[in-house]
Amino acid sequence: MQTNHLTGLTDAQVAQSREKNGANILTPPKKDSLFKKFLEKFGDPLIIILLVAGALSIGISCYEYFGLGKDAGVFFEPIGIFIAILLATGLAFIFELKADKEFSLLNQVNDDEPVRVLRNSTTIEIPKKDVVVGDVVYLSTGDEIPADGTLVEAVTLTVDESTLTGEPACHKTIDPNDFDPDATYKSNYVLRGTKVMEGHGIFIVDKVGDATENGKVFEEAQIDDSVKTPLNEQLDGLGDLISKVSYAIAALIVVGRCVMYYFDPHFAETGGFFTVDFGAYLLQSIMIAVTLVVVAVPEGLPMAVTLSLAYSMRRMLKTNNLVRKMHACETMGATTVICTDKTGTLTQNQMQVAEANFYGDTPQAIIEEGIAVNSTATLDFSGSKPKALGNPTEGALLLWLNAAGKNYDEIKAAAPRLEELPFTTERKFMATIVKSAVTGKPMLYVKGAPEIVLGLCKNVAGNVSRDEIAKQLLAYQNQAMRTLGFAYQELASVDGVIENGKVNADNLTFEGIVAISDPVRADVPAAVKECLDAGINVKIVTGDTPATAREIGRQIGLITESDGKECVITGPEFAELSEGELRKRVGDFKIIARARPTDKKRLVEALQANNQVVAVTGDGTNDAPALKAAHVGLSMGDGTSVAKEASDITIVDNSFSSIGRAVMWGRSLFQNIQRFILFQMTVNVAACLIVLAGAFMGTESPLTVTQMLWVNLIMDTFAAMALASLPPSESVMRDKPRDRNAFIISRSMWTSIISVGGLFFAVLLGLLYIFEHSDITSMSQLCGLQLGARDSLTPYELSLFFTIFVFLQFWNMFNARAFMTGRSAFHFKGCRGFAMIALIILIGQVFIVELGGEFFNVTPLKFMDWVWIIASTSVVLWIGELIRLFKK
Known part of the structure; x- marks a missing residue:
């Protein structure tokens, strides 16, 4: 069927059609409510354990308040636990919503895929979402069909309908005699979301968006993040290791505190193990142990990875x-x-004819007609200059004709196409039979790889030798040019010339070669x-x-x-x-x-x-x-x-250079995750050892439940945000690819984790001993210290201990940031996010200690104590800077 009469829709008709039939966009299915998504955050086993512990804590607090007559301060700790739980679940909820938004934006990209349509008698490209009912759409090999519609032209058209019917190769035709009576959909009908595997065609759109068959069965596309990469496996292994160790330490804490309770001088006076006092003490021990598990278990790792990936995905788009x-x-x-x-x-993919070498006395009209009719490309004249649509090599030939003042569309319209054999990578040529406007007779035109086309030919125009042609081809190829060979034959009859995917012609004449360049x-x-x-x-x-x-x-x-x-x-x-x-x-x-x-x-x-x-x-x-x-x-x-x-x-x-940027981002992303692990593992070592030591020393836990949950919030959430958002470093491109089978914690990381974590533990244990054997009311007293008899820790001493612990980790976060960079920790170019989060942690710690009161079991510190603590703990950073300077 000839389609020269088609003109496409006018702009007014497009507007009317869109208003009547809607846009070509699939409406996603209804999502879960925000409240339901928020409730899902409470399904984490650790959160459930904390909820149970918090509920039991409320029960004990009620007994102490109503039964024992204590003041309302007994409710501060359970309330603090629930607020900390809400903070953890709330932040996870916010990050998930943000990630969903990122993924939704990415999933909309498919709606902007370009589609060739005929409008106002001109071939143009529009986004798929702008296709409307009535549009005339061109299809070529490899295209995804943008809407449902009826074919008006089909040339050896095969469509993969497996996404809808399971049929990977459906033959499409406009000839009723060739219709497949058993086909799920009519043979002259194409469907949105299916793909053109071979041939080309034209169809008129009948349905768009949700009205299409694809729209009826549409399920919202999601970014596939379920692939189990080596990183996932390494993180799972690391999580299992830390979980087992932390559970063992938690059990030791409960046992240790029970043993120390037994040896307490007041054990017999309080009535032994079967009392309310011991029940409250046991519950407190269990809560300390459970909270330690929350601190130690790296539940922040998945979030750190997700944040790193989401951040990288967003920033990588800026590098194309x-x-x-x-x-x-x-x-x-x-x-x-x-x-x-x-x-x-x-290469630039800007194909242009560098040289046209046609032989002998081949009529120019034959050359021009052969190029115009034996092509699947078109030209878009809607812009300031013509633009090739479709195959770029064929487009270069049409642009060459246009530059010579020839209208390829008029030449094509004057020579009705009778048969066509489309180009495939196996055949490496295409052939078209038309009723020639030059000779008035059927003409066969062949175009493709010169050596293939020449092999089909009996004659060579101008009697040019095949050796000479081979030399010309080699010269072009040595200049990295793409070459095309052209041939033609006047036919007496079209019967059997194109049959079973082959050309049966015995008198083809090789016209010549066109060299097309595509610069690097x-x-x-x-x-x-x-x-x-x-x-x-x-x-x-x-x-x-x-x-x-x-x-x-x-x-x-x-x-x-x-x-x-x-x-x-x-x-x-x-x-x-x-x-x-x-x-x-x-x-x-x-x-x-x-x-x-x-x-x-x-x-x-x-x-x-x-x-x-x-x-x-x-x-x-x-x-x-x-x-x-x-x-x-x-x-x-x-x-x-x-x-x-x-x-x-x-x-x-x-561009290939964009691939190099992707490698750089991937390597930097892995290092960011390693930095987070380095930081968190150091915290885990210090926190687990100090709470365990406190249990066996028979002292009160130096870090309360709410304090440890705040530490957990810093170490998991804020640190994940800070370290996951570090920009990539070009220095990673000087390294060799990492070993995928290597454990995620390198030898240098293990050294740092054990040495720094152990040092923190020693410092904190020493402070704990000093606070127990002296009455400290100011940090300046540590200079002229005199130890006395052992005594319980005062609220002021506990506040000092808590603040020192946090600031040791705070300064170590800067060391973790500088790990593997070869730079100073004060190199903040491109790291505004890190600096902002560090400031939030600093202000948050001051706010909690100064205003937290019984809620966090703290009392306000003196101004000079803040100066002493910040200055003395910063030694951690200065030592790290000296080590980095020495290594450099």
């Missing part, structure tokens, strides 16, 4: 990396091999060098000839003079390698030329079998298997919807 699947942020940091295509990634991007050589210096191997997989591919490799710095012929392999040679041979040689070659669709996926699997972490770039439908198989799939911003759907990250600007 649109992350679709959250785990890809971290996995990019472990990448050891990048398999990249050439066009658009290494200016930033690519530096970006490739950056990856190579970072220990990441780069391999090019391209359909170009070996000579063209090698020249591109040389221009970007991948191929050097020392590289022999073995670094380049062709698709057929690659296919002949056995699995064993491939695994042995896969590290040697840098380029696969004349690659076929299956080669890239096989390459990925061979590299993975050698324990490589593989990232793959791709922009075509045929790249989807490799994108899915890779650890990280990187689709191009102007790639097909099929490729984007299969990928983890979309490179918005198509």
